[in-house]
Amino acid sequence: xxxxxxxxxxxxxxxxxxxxxxxxxxxxxxxxxxxxxxxxxxxxxxxxxxxxxxxxxxxxxxxxxxxxxxxxxxxxxxxxxxxxxxxxxxxxxxxxxxxxxxxxxxxxxxxxxxxxxxxxxxxxxxxxxxxxxxxxxxxxxxxxxxxxxxxxxxxxxxxxxxxxxxxxxxxxxxxxxxxxxxxxxxxxxxxxxxxxxxxxxxxxxxxxxxxxxxxxxxxxxxxxxxxxxxxxxxxxxxxxxxxxxxxxxxxxxxxxxxxxxxxxxxxxxxxxxxxxxxxxxxxxxxxxxxxxxxxxxxxxxxxxxxxxxxxxxxxxxxxxxxxxxxxxxxxxxxxxxxxxxxxxxxxxxxxxxxxxxxxxxxxxxxxxxxxxxxxxxxxxxxxxxxxxxxxxxxxxxxxxxxxxxxxxxxxxxxxxxxxxxxxxxxxxxxxxxxxxxxxxxxxxxxxxxxxxxxxxxxxxxxxxxxxxxxxxxxxxxxxxxxxxxxxxxxxxxxxxxxxxxxxxxxxxxxxxxxxxxxxxxxxxxxxxxxxxxxxxxxxxxxxx
Numbered sequence: 179x180x181x182x183x184x185x186x187x188x189x190x191x192x193x194x195x196x197x198x199x200x201x202x203x204x205x206x207x208x209x210x211x212x213x214x215x216x217x218x219x220x221x222x223x224x225x226x227x228x229x230x231x232x233x234x235x236x237x238x239x240x241x242x243x244x245x246x247x248x249x250x251x252x253x254x255x256x257x258x259x260x261x262x263x264x265x266x267x268x269x270x271x272x273x274x275x276x277x278x279x280x281x282x283x284x285x286x287x288x289x290x291x292x293x294x295x296x297x298x299x300x301x302x303x304x305x306x307x308x309x310x311x312x313x314x315x316x317x318x319x320x321x322x323x324x325x326x327x328x329x330x331x332x333x334x335x336x337x338x339x340x341x342x343x344x345x346x347x348x349x350x351x352x353x354x355x356x357x358x359x360x361x362x363x364x365x366x367x368x369x370x371x372x373x374x375x376x377x378x379x380x381x382x383x384x385x386x387x388x389x390x391x392x393x394x395x396x397x398x399x400x401x402x403x404x405x406x407x408x409x410x411x412x413x414x415x416x417x418x419x420x421x422x423x424x425x426x427x428x429x430x431x432x433x434x435x436x437x438x439x440x441x442x443x444x445x446x447x448x449x450x451x452x453x454x455x456x457x458x459x460x461x462x463x464x465x466x467x468x469x470x471x472x473x474x475x476x477x478x479x480x481x482x483x484x485x486x487x488x489x490x491x492x493x494x495x496x497x498x499x500x501x502x503x504x505x506x507x508x509x510x511x512x513x514x515x516x517x518x519x520x521x522x523x524x525x526x527x528x529x530x531x532x533x534x535x536x537x538x539x540x541x542x543x544x545x546x547x548x549x550x551x552x553x554x555x556x557x558x559x560x561x562x563x564x565x566x567x568x569x570x571x572x573x574x575x576x577x578x579x580x581x582x583x584x585x586x587x588x589x590x591x592x593x594x595x596x597x598x599x600x601x602x603x604x605x606x607x608x609x610x611x612x613x614x615x616x617x618x619x620x621x622x623x624x625x626x627x628x629x630x631x632x633x634x635x636x637x638x639x640x641x642x643x644x645x646x647x648x649x650x651x652x653x654x655x656x657x658x659x660x661x662x663x664x665x666x667x668x669x670x671x672x673x674x675x676x677x678x679x680x681x682x683x684x685x686x687x688x689x690x691x692x693x694x695x696x697x698x699x700x701x702x703x704x705x706x707x708x709x710x711x712x713x714x715x716x717x718x719x720x721x722x
Contacts, residue, residue: 180205180243180354180382185225185235188218195221196233197405203354203382210393210414211386213402214486214510214683215639215655219386222402223247223356226384239354244269247356248343252331260334260342261327264314267346271310274302305351317345321368322563337363337600348375357385359654361392362680363600365563366706388684390414390709403486422493428485429504435479442476486510488685491692512685513659514637515666515693525552528593528672528700529574533585536569542583543569544722549587553671556694556701556716565722567704571597571674589672596670598678602649602657611635611652611660612645618664634663654681662690675703679710 181203188196195218203209213219224230226237227247239245246269258266265271277298285291302308315327321341326334334342340363347355361369369391376383377395387393393414401408401421408424410417449469456462487508489497494505528551535545543566551557559567573580574589575597589595605621606614612631619626635645638659649657658681665673673694679687691713694701705711 179203180207180240181226182236182238183226184237185222185233187234188221188225188232194405196402199235199402199405199407201400201407201409203384205353206380206382208376208383208385208395208397210396210399211384211402212388212393212399212417212684214685215653215659215681217402219402220250220358220653223358223384223386226356243354244350244352245354245356246347246350246352248340248347248358248360250358252339256332258331259328260318260323260331261311261314263331264342264346264349265310268305268307268310268350269352270301270305271307274298274305274307278302310349314345314349317348318342320371321345322365341368344372348372348379350381352381355379355381355383357383357387359387359389359681360385361387361389361706362677363563364706366560367562369706388679388682388687389707390684391707393417404483418490418493422489422497425487425489425505426497426501429487429501429508432485432487432508433504435482439476439479442472442479445472446476484508488512490684491688510685511639512689513639513662515662515689516637517666517693517697518669518699525554526590527552528590529557529702530588531570531585534570534582534587535584536566536573536580536582536587538569538579538581542581545584547585547719547721549719551672551700551702551717553700554698556703556714558711558714558716558718559702559704559721560718561721567721568676570721571676571702571704574674593671594668595672595674596665596668598661598665598673598675600676600680602660606660607650608648610646610648611640611656614649614660615663619667622668624667638663655683655686658682659686671699673697673699673701673703675701675705677705677707678703679705679707 179202183199183201183203185196185199187194199222201209211219211222221230225233225235227245246267252263277295281291281295281298285295306313318324318327321344323338323341323345326338326342331339331342340360344357344360347357347360361372364372373391373395376392385392385396393399396413398412399410399414399417401410401417410420410424412420446469449465449472453462453465453469456465487505488510489505494502497505529549530551531547531549533545534547534549535542536547537543543564544561547570549557559570561567569580570587573582573587575595606618609617612635615631615634616626631645635641640656640659644652644656649660652660658678665675678690682690687710691710694714701714701716703714703716705714
């Protein structure tokens, strides 16, 4: 065992986030951390990395364990180049480099310093640090970060910084790596390289992810839920099977509690009446005692909160009628996406491109692209990051910065278009969520009311306090749900989706996939989620 983790209590002000998270990690074990948005996954990583110490519990690492984690913020990296930042994050590198560079000038005949210098040289070679700079530069190129090694880290985009964090972890040679959503912003080539490294890496890993391709590589999955955690042995497919069985058992237990509560309420009334009717003091005391016992048990049971029940759609179809009925009664709330699923489709062309070549200034990014997207169809734009997928989408939306070098591109001007984007528009970023929803509707010249806003927030699992929280302070998953609200605001006939599964939790991803399968309009999408691509399907158009 390399780590033993116990979080007995973690709160944010009056909100109790965790009350019983307990699990361990073995040498070389790959553990996926999943859970609904807002359950505390990133908070847990802050605790494990030693950044957050305001909790009750204990995190014990085996003596000598080296832990490395992907960082979310880079305020301390001011002035560092990308290469300097990655090197500084490697265990022992800075210390060993300092000894190797400075001791020859100062150690003289001091045998202790000479011994330290000799050990440092040997350790530096053991860690592979003599060629580490060229290895890191090559890895950056593999992740399409060519030429950034000597640029200041602060000049990179958020997505590029996330990739730099992954490169840092890949070269750290640590005993335990903590990775938070590592594949967000990776294209399909970079993601394959990451998964290939992951499957062969010797270090233990804890990975927060809802990327099912990554979860498929896990040895174990830990789900944070209802303040505690549940452990499932095996990968994502094994988790789905075990979760269906575990949820069925948990629903039985909860139904028994509900029946017991109903029974106790009747008993309390019965004992109270019998006590009032009794004339014998001993009998009165007996019914009084029974009433008090029933009230005490009732109060204890009513304190138990309803657990969160979720089973994936495919597993639900294989449940027996009794468990299926229980699930329909008890299943957790999920986002509600309202998409038209009218079976009558005209099949007229919505997007048409012929021998298209697009780019910027004097440089085309791609050429020879042909598109024929009709109502009711799906189409995937596939290509490496920077190949021009986003440029094509911008051209569809009449972005003046995009130059057409050859061919034609046409969008039916009479249709309504809904766009799912990776980043929230800066215009809304500092607004409270409810105000941002209102402003977004008004910007689209759509009617909006307080009642409509409340309904939208409820449909997408936001509570009243979320509505008063600035978008900038919401989690990545919550921002993603705002983007879904924005995409569907104008009842679109064409959906344009750019990596829609990033940041969404598993139940929300499933709801999105289910809604898109029923959707009567057309879908043009970019995704490096193989599960999502298999579900949505459609024609593949290579870009670049």
